[in-house]
Amino acid sequence: MTKFSIVATVKDRKLLKSVEMMQASAVRFNSSHCDLGELESFLEYYNRNCSLPLYLDLQGAKFRLSRNQLEFEIKTGEQVILGSSGLELKTISIDPRALSYLSAGMRVSIEDGKIELEVLKAESEYARALVLRGGTIRAAKGMNISPHPVNQIELSSRDAEIVALSKKYGFIRYALSFVSSSCEVTELKELSQRPVASKIERELPFDRIEDIAKASDEIWFCRGDLGAQLGTRGLVDFYRFFTRNIERLNRPVLMAGEVLEHMVDHPCATRSEICHLVDIKENGYAGVVLSNETAYGSFPIETIKTVLEVTSDE
Ligand SMILES: Nc1ncnc2c1ncn2[C@@H]1O[C@H](COP(=O)(O)OP(=O)(O)OP(=O)(O)O)[C@@H](O)[C@H]1O
Numbered sequence: 001m002t003k004f005s006i007v008a009t010v011k012d013r014k015l016l017k018s019v020e021m022m023q024a025s026a027v028r029f030n031s032s033h034c035d036l037g038e039l040e041s042f043l044e045y046y047n048r049n050c051s052l053p054l055y056l057d058l059q060g061a062k063f064r065l066s067r068n069q070l071e072f073e074i075k076t077g078e079q080v081i082l083g084s085s086g087l088e089l090k091t092i093s094i095d096p097r098a099l100s101y102l103s104a105g106m107r108v109s110i111e112d113g114k115i116e117l118e119v120l121k122a123e124s125e126y127a128r129a130l131v132l133r134g135g136t137i138r139a140a141k142g143m144n145i146s147p148h149p150v151n152q153i154e155l156s157s158r159d160a161e162i163v164a165l166s167k168k169y170g171f172i173r174y175a176l177s178f179v180s181s182s183c184e185v186t187e188l189k190e191l192s193q194r195p196v197a198s199k200i201e202r203e204l205p206f207d208r209i210e211d212i213a214k215a216s217d218e219i220w221f222c223r224g225d226l227g228a229q230l231g232t233r234g235l236v237d238f239y240r241f242f243t244r245n246i247e248r249l250n251r252p253v254l255m256a257g258e259v260l261e262h263m264v265d266h267p268c269a270t271r272s273e274i275c276h277l278v279d280i281k282e283n284g285y286a287g288v289v290l291s292n293e294t295a296y297g298s299f300p301i302e303t304i305k306t307v308l309e310v311t312s313d314e
């Protein structure tokens with residue numbers, strides 16, 4: 001029987017040795033959180049020091065706040081600016097592609113729904129929004145409007161540059177965010193000649209997901225963004241339908257997003273997390289992708305240990 005995969009996200013080189021010693025199956029590094037120079041030096045180090053496969057996560061069609069965004073708190077009930085303006089309000093610097101889609105009344109979610117805004121007024125350079133649920137604004141965090149308005153048909157120039165600098169490494173594979181068609185995946189595979197995991201992060205007709213799977217080596221079911229796109233009930237309905245049809249995809253499918261989220265700041269998982277983890281395995285998922293738990297959580301090694309303990313066949 002194939003081993004249940006554990007992909008551990010890291011944000012720098014510090015955890016690599018321990019992740020390898022814990023027998024994780026692969027490492028994930030998100031290219032959206034660093035500049036190309038930092039990425040190159042991380043890859044050089046990885047090449048010399050880690051023998052696990054490395055998924056390089058590409059932004060694809062996903063919207064994010066700017067990497068230069070300053071950190072600050074926003075409070076429920078206050079107004080903020082999205083984009084840039086001279087108004088005396090806190091300014092959240094968003095993906096320029098997103099601005100043209102904003103209109104009054106639209107909901108904007110930041111960091112998988114931790115922060116919620118409602119657009120009050122949209123201009124060409126900026127939008128004014130009311131904070132419905134406050135929190136801390138941080139650089140490069142994901143942003144969602146639903147339904148996601150961008151269907152990418154080719155790689156962005158930044159993603160193509162990342163592929164050009166990374167594909168020489170034999171340990172590299174790619175995880176492509178917000179995929180909506182098989183042609184994006186085919187382009188990436190042809191350009192890189194490397195395996196590609198397609199991240200399902202928005203609702204798509206199942207036959208489209210089947211097409212994407214045919215072009216991909218692996219599928220990741222990404223609950224963080226799916227939850228922001230679909231809301232609670234929508235996520236549950238999509239998850240149930242997807243899971244019942246998982247065998248039709250004929251590819252390994254990994255579960256990503258809040259797998260053992262409680263362990264970001266607690267040494268143990270909740271009972272419901274561990275029971276759900278074993279259900280995921282029974283339902284045909286081939287593994288999990290750990291995100292916050294290993295990227296910045298306080299108990300990364302304990303998290304990997306817990307997944308091993310719950311999912312091992314012995
Ligand atoms: N290279 C990095 N540098 C700094 N912080 C990072 C880096 N990689 C991850 N992080 C931090 O860890 C968090 C989790 O990383 P991860 O890539 O799983 O999340 P994400 O930004 O929500 O993207 P995705 O939705 O693609 O998972 C990030 O939001 C960020 O705060």
Ligand SMILES: CC(=O)C(=O)O
Pocket residue numbers: 199201221222223224225226256257258289291
């Ligand atoms: C992992 C990821 O991208 C998500 O859960 O949205």
